[in-house]
Amino acid sequence: MFLKSSRGSLLAAALFLPLTAAVAGGEHAAARADSHAPIGVMGDHVHKAGEFMASYRYMRMEMSGNRIGRKEVSPEFIVQNVPNRFDGPGTLRVVPTEMTMEMHMLGVMYGWTDTVTLMAMLPVVANTMQHLTFQGMSGTDRLGTFETSSEGIGDIGLFALFRLHDDGHQLLVGRMGLRAPTGSVDETAQVLTPMNTRPTLRMPYPMQLGSGTYAVTPALTWRRYLGAASIGAQYDGVLQLGRNDEGYTLGDQHALGAWAAYGWAPWVSTSLRARASSRESIQGLDRRIMAPIQTANPDFQGGDRIEAGVGVNLLGVDGPLRHHRLAMEMLWPFYQDLNGPQMEADYTLTVGYQYAW
Template structure:
């Protein structure tokens, strides 16, 4: 079991790193003849890592993919049969609700297309706007009736729509440190529906459980602090960020607060190519409250079976075009594999994540 990543401890780590490193400008490294270096940006999976000079713009696009499979309770693997016969159904006692979970998710995929815009309001303040479009798919096994391990069939649910919009300011404290002051605007839907297969063999269309909804439905604060520094051949950094939910949404619940801490290091193979390694720890709380329209003998409908703690390792590469027609364009690729996942109740653990992105400043 891993230790939860508390914000205060992580901030102290960032402060210690900052005090141990010399100040260095955030923009184009002077060791590169073109003034452009692949080290000038953090790995593509890190958001809000760098500032821009006054009047400078940057546009970006990221494609983010996540695969989940299997079932875990805490850090232990369990089988669908174990879930269907031993895990109590929170809604037992309501009409048609069996005593144990009879619908078990087995895999999930999520794709996110994210568009971003950054603008240097001054040399010390950069504004950032990010929007996204999200697609989710989840596969399930339905067990027959109210008990036993006889499988009735399988089904897949799918949701897709515009997600929540992020607006933030990066406020410089020194050349290497800035605050991340953000807010999440609830533009994503929280009333998605899909057709399911019930243990009694019916196929109704119902509101999908919490992991399959697209937005949060709440206004959220997203504070953070970022440290990043570099030399001609190496770069390194650390970031702490959080999500604080500001009350319940219109359906009567809020997703759990989040806290994330990450550290990374990069090495340049050439001015336009840099390899990276990164570690990220994250803690996510359970859902607070309940949507009365989300009910069923499935783990994803239980607000207590959400969230947990994870530690993930990432490897990536950044490319920066230092000349020619594509000068100034950047391409980043980063893949992640979980090292530890300690999940609340039966949940699907993450198998891997992949982020690919392009950026252009002007």
């Protein structure tokens, strides 16, 4: 799957590079809005020894509708054609229709040396999912709808960033990090069953707040300044370590992205970015997550996605706003090949604030 995603991201990068190839090269200034990547890119820069930076990001992903592979499918198609993996009806009887995933990310960075920066991230996660329940053991009679939600601390991340190369024109930053299993994996909610009962059950995997396992998070970021413009690319990975206490491990993730930015003035830049990502299905099984719904099936997780969008960075360059940074980015998917049935993404919004001293 990652090979397909990588080809898509490289194609996107090839489309972006000509936009800036004609711009004359030049040294980058310290105070320019595009000295940071688009706000949706994590761990793209380092700090000098003794410097701090505090940050806050709000990320929101909206999902609606379902698809199997690249084909969009209706709830009625799912309950008529997709087998139920567990004991009970022969096909799935509950279909998720909408989901909102929100994350409030608090971060701090510290320049340990001129070449090594330490970073910590604390996520607060809030998930909401809408469901449609079909009546009985078969058929397409709709029984009703219900909503589930979960909220709390996610998996904390600790990282080290390395300035591998910086000559004023090009910057290369490596990252190695560890995510700790601080997010809950036993969240419950009341559901509407096909038999019109409302028990409280453990929610399926997408509604849990964490992974339950440690994970290694390598990344490599490259950026080049070209006069008033800049281009960049990043590989970002999440590699899970072992199975959690519930008997499963989330799938590894890989992403490859590229962007082009232009500084209209030292205090403002805009960007275009494309990102291809691939996530494997879940390995193992939580025996308390066994229901006639697609999100309870470990095989119906992950897939490939290519998305593109726009961003803006605003930087305070003097006065009381100096070193304050405000940024926004919106990405929309234009290719999704999902291990379905699975809900498809509509958009991802990231808004962030950063302050360095």
